[in-house]
Amino acid sequence: MKALFLAGGLGTRLRPLTEHLPKPMALVGNRPWLEHLLLHYREQGVNEFVIAVKHYRELIESHLGDGSKYGARIEYAVEKELLGTAGAIKNAEHLLSDRFIVVNADIIHQVDLSSVLRFHSAHGGAATICLTEVEDPSHYGVVEQSDSGRIVRFIEKPKKEEAPSNRINAGIYIMERRALDFVPAGRAVSIEKETFPLLIDNGSGVYGHPIGGYWMDMGTKERYRQLHWDLLDRRFPAKIDGKEMEDKSIWLGDNVRVGQGVLFVPPVMIGDDVSIGDRAIIGPYAVVGKGSRIGNYARLANSILWDRCKVSAGAQLNECIFGTAMRVGPHILHEAVCNRILEVQRR
Template sequence: MKALFLAGGLGTRLRPLTEHLPKPMALVGNRPWLEHLLLHYKAQGVDEFVIAVKHYRELIETLLGDGSKYGVRIDYSVETELLGTAGAIKNAEKLLADRFIVVNADIIHQVDLASALRFHDEHGGAATICLTEVDDPSHYGVVDQAGNGKIVRFVEKPKKEEAPTNRINAGIYIMERRALDHIPAGRPVSIEKETFPLLIENGSGVYGHPIGGYWMDMGTKVRYRQLHWDLLDRRFPLAIGGKDSDDNGIWIGDNVRVGQGVLFVPPVMIGDDVTIGDRSIIGPYAVVGNGTRIGSHVRLSQSILWERCKIRTGAQLNECIFGTGMQVGPHILHEAVCNRTLEVHRR
């Protein structure tokens, strides 16, 4: 089985964090989400991958390479212009198999791939759309299904009380190669708005399969923060690096230097090679990236720091998200999202 990861977008709603970074490269628990995603699908038997890239593709290629360090094979499909979801699939056609998986690489999820593949085998249609259930479907495209799971129509952002179901497109598809015959080449094409409706209309067979498990579109700062709190609370059962030897919700990486009188208020995740100064209070809900330096008397709560940040003595940070290499302090900051050194004065 071969999987195609759609990783060409920048994620404008996560700026400035992804200002110079493909959105799937955003860190989740101190590791790029794209790497987590690759390992998740490898664990379910996928050993060949195609990654559709455009913006800052060199960052993705530098991280993943040809896949050999993960025991898989990776090819790259390069877009010279953004081609949309279906256009990116068509652009990668020569690298795909007779049956393949398509994954929107910026969607946080865990899927039981074997179950979805069994369902796809049974219905014999051209495509299976993996579905997730949400409390309020009014912000999404909702699917209307027949009793056998066949999708008969899409309802875009219906009122909550008018939605036919609460099932929405999870951004994961199993497709037969013949579906590519219905995607025009060389122009942007939306799989959601053009290709799937066409396949439904012409009788090719589009079916929906609920995946269960965790699902999150991390496309906003609020959801990105909530994703990490779900991770720390273990509602999202992604593997966390570091040791939690007492099972107390405090994960500590390798080569961490902790000063005198430091208080950890769980849940807290500390990466590798981190230094924390005397009498700092870290947590609750704090994720500290690899190589970060935190001064003394720092108060850090409900915040996420990427790699190699420097938080100076006396800083107080609450509900902040800082990108790689940020330098802060001594400041009192609330709800700041930054990707470059701050030049503000203490309040």
């Protein structure tokens, strides 16, 4: 079975970090999220992938390549213009298997794929929508289901007290190729607003299956920051590179140079080839990207730095997010979000 990752859009709500790169290539714990995603599905037995690309596709292709370094095979479906969720799937149809997985690649999640596949095989319908449960469904499209799990209808952003459930579309689907017979080619089509309602109405069979586990849309700087705190606290159990120190919750990459009197306040994640000046204080909740330089007496807390950032001596950062290759002067900064990204880990 193949997995199709929808990675063609830009993360407009995460700007300026994603001003010049696809949102799925935003770094999560010093690694592009799209790479985390591929590894997660690879661990569950998927080894053939199709990635739908549009904006800055060269960033994705140059980083992931043909997938051989991950023990996988990757093909690319290029959109000349944005085609929406269902349109992007239709555009990739010639590369897909008779049954395939579709993943909105900017959604942070971990899924038990075997459970979803067993459910899909048992009901025999055209599609299974993975569902996640939220406390307040009024900001999402909510599903109404029969006792068998068949989806009867979608209700867009209902009042909390009027919602038929707290289950929403998690952005992960198992689909049969026959479902694509109902998707017109060559134009933008929404799977949520057009395709699934049509498949429900014509009796093709659309079912929903709760996935449990971690789920988050990282589309705002607040959620992007929270995602990293969840990663550091291990509520989100994605792989963290580097060696964990005996003090726990302090991860150091390879070739990290630590000056005299440096204080780490966990949790902290430091990437490869980072240098930290004398008497700097790092943490709590600090992520420092590969190749970064932290000056003497700098203080860094509740902040995320992407690769190759330079923080001057004496600078104090709190609740800041800095993109690749940013230079931060000797200032006190609070809640800054800056970006100067030209490329993502091309080296």
